[in-house]
Amino acid sequence: xxxxxxxxxxxxxxxxxxxxxxxxxxxxxxxxxxxxxxxxxxxxxxxxxxxxxxxxxxxxxxxxxxxxxxxxxxxxxxxxxxxxxxxxxxxxxxxxxxxxxxxxxxxxxxxxxxxxxxxxxxxxxxxxxxxxxxxxxxxxxxxxxxxxxxxxxxxxxxxxxxxxxxxxxxxxxxxxxxxxxxxxxxxxxxxxxxxxxxxxxxxxxxxxxxxxxxxxxxxxxxxxxxxxxxxxxxxxxxxxxxxxxxxxxxxxxxxxxxxxxxxxxxxxxxxxxxxxxxxxxxxxxxxxxxxxxxxxxxxxxxxxxxxxxxxxxxxxxxxxxxxxxxxxxxxxxxxx
Numbered sequence: 440x441x442x443x444x445x446x447x448x449x450x451x452x453x454x455x456x457x458x459x460x461x462x463x464x465x466x467x468x469x470x471x472x473x474x475x476x477x478x479x480x481x482x483x484x485x486x487x488x489x490x491x492x493x494x495x496x497x498x499x500x501x502x503x504x505x506x507x508x509x510x511x512x513x514x515x516x517x518x519x520x521x522x523x524x525x526x527x528x529x530x531x532x533x534x535x536x537x538x539x540x541x542x543x544x545x546x547x548x549x550x551x552x553x554x555x556x557x558x559x560x561x562x563x564x565x566x567x568x569x570x571x572x573x574x575x576x577x578x579x580x581x582x583x584x585x586x587x588x589x590x591x592x593x594x595x596x597x598x599x600x601x602x603x604x605x606x607x608x609x610x611x612x613x614x615x616x617x618x619x620x621x622x623x624x625x626x627x628x629x630x631x632x633x634x635x636x637x638x639x640x641x642x643x644x645x646x647x648x649x650x651x652x653x654x655x656x657x658x659x660x661x662x663x664x665x666x667x668x669x670x671x672x673x674x675x676x677x678x679x680x681x682x683x684x685x686x687x688x689x690x691x692x693x694x695x696x697x698x699x700x701x702x703x704x705x706x707x708x709x710x711x712x713x714x715x716x717x718x719x720x721x722x723x724x725x726x727x728x729x730x731x732x733x734x735x736x737x738x739x740x741x742x743x744x745x746x747x748x749x750x751x752x753x754x755x756x757x758x759x760x761x762x763x764x765x766x767x768x769x770x771x772x773x774x775x
Contacts, residue, residue, distance in 0.1 A: 441706075443593045448702035451481045454586040455719075456695040458579060459727065463687060468567055471727030472640060473575035474694075475720050479542050480583035482716055485592050492580045499546050499576050503569040506550040510558035510565070520555070521629060525622050527551030532617045532646075536610045541647045546576065548643035552625060553636055560634055568636075612766065620758040621646050624751070637728040638747045642755060644720060649759050660756050666714035667752045670721025671745045673697055677726045678742075690730055697722060724748065 458477045462470020480487060487495075506527070513520045528551045535544030549572060557565040624642060649663065677693045698719065705715030725744040 444706040446590045446592065447481075448699060448706060450583075450586040450590045450592075451478065451702045451719075452695055452698035453590075454478075454481045454582050455698050455723070456691065458582055459694045459723070460691040461578075462727075463690060463730070467574075468571040469575060469636075471637070471723055472572065473579045474723050474727060475640075475644065476542070476576055476579035477583050478716075478719055478723065479545075480579055481586060485594075486584050486587035487580065489584075492584075495543055495546070496573060496577055496580070498543065499550075499573040502547060502550040503554060503572055506554040507558065507565055507569045510555040511562060514555075514558055521626060524551060524555050524625055524629065527555075528622050528625060529614070529618050532614050532621075535647060536613050536617075544647045545643050546572070548621075548646065549640060552639040552643055556629065556634065556639060557636060559629075616759070616762050616766065617646060617649075619762050620649075620755055624754060624758070635747050637724055637744070638751050641721070641724050641748050642751050644724075645717075645752060645755050648717060649755065660760055662713050663717065663756050664752070665711065666717035667721050667749065669711070669714055670718035671725060671749060673701075673718065673722045674725035674729070675742065675745060677722070678729055681730065690726075693726075694723075721748065 455474055455478050458470070459474040461467075462473060467473075509523060510520070513523055528548065531544060531547035531551050534547055535541070539547075553572075554565055554568060557568055621642065625639075628639065645663075645667075677690070677697070680693060681689050701715045701719045701722070705712055705719075725748055729744050
């Protein structure tokens with residue numbers, strides 16, 4: 440393994456486990472979200488610049504308060520409320536496609552999906568979420584930046600930067616495609632009265648990951664399903680080990696071990712390597728959500744989380760395949 444790849448795995452494992460462990464020890468709300476944010480930050484080749492992170496943090500605060508205010512005002516009017524949720528989803532995708540990136544897109548979708556859903560259950564809990572999503576983002580940003588200082592990354596070459604920046608696609612198709620998949624899921628979720636917040640977080644994350652792919656062919660769909668099944672299997676294993684050894688050190692050591700394992704897998708040359716990043720975030724959401732102090736039910740079991748997340752994953756991935764079948768991607772002319 441190259442030195443930079445090894446350093447990347449070390450940064451990922453130590454950073455994610457630090458946030459995961461402190462979340463458990465201090466019991467702050469939705470600490471699993473902070474762990475996932477950290478994983479997304481540390482899967483990047485370099486630390487996010489301070490100015491860009493400051494803008495993202497301020498944006499997250501403003502977005503959560505606007506979402507809470509609008510949701511609280513229009514909660515008594517179901518039709519208007521659902522229309523606003525749909526508009527919020529579409530605007531989130533539009534902003535993400537315009538160049539904001541995956542993490543800002545995820546935060547925008549959290550404001551469009553999670554805050555309105557929790558307002559319908561409890562405005563007090565929704566207000567807690569309004570404060571703690573930006574705080575989780577802030578802590579994740581601090582830890583990830585610290586990891587890049589402790590374990591420095593190699594500077595990117597001009598060719599690597601150009602390869603990341605060059606992506607030709609039809610932005611209008613991508614926005615419509617993502618909306619056709621996510622809006623119906625959100626409508627069904629709200630109308631059914633479901634309250635699994637972490638499922639909405641998972642859908643926001645998965646939608647953004649799939650949005651970065653121009654089309655959902657069978658190969659891509661198989662890879663995404665493999666990633667989520669791998670993450671679900673790891674989370675069940677972690678949960679069962681936690682039942683056998685129910686002490687606070689158990690989940691911390693499990694998180695460290697599987698961060699190292701999946702991080703190393705992601706840097707390998709085997710076919711499963713591409714699934715490692717998504718598997719890690721799925722594991723954190725399912726397993727972390729099962730032992731989180733902010734679980735929506737006190738007795739949520741890991742298998743319940745797996746079924747909820749698996750159902751959402753199958754729906755979203757299958758919907759992307761159907762949309763791509765009827766509306767295939769067209770090659771875009773290269774611009775100078």
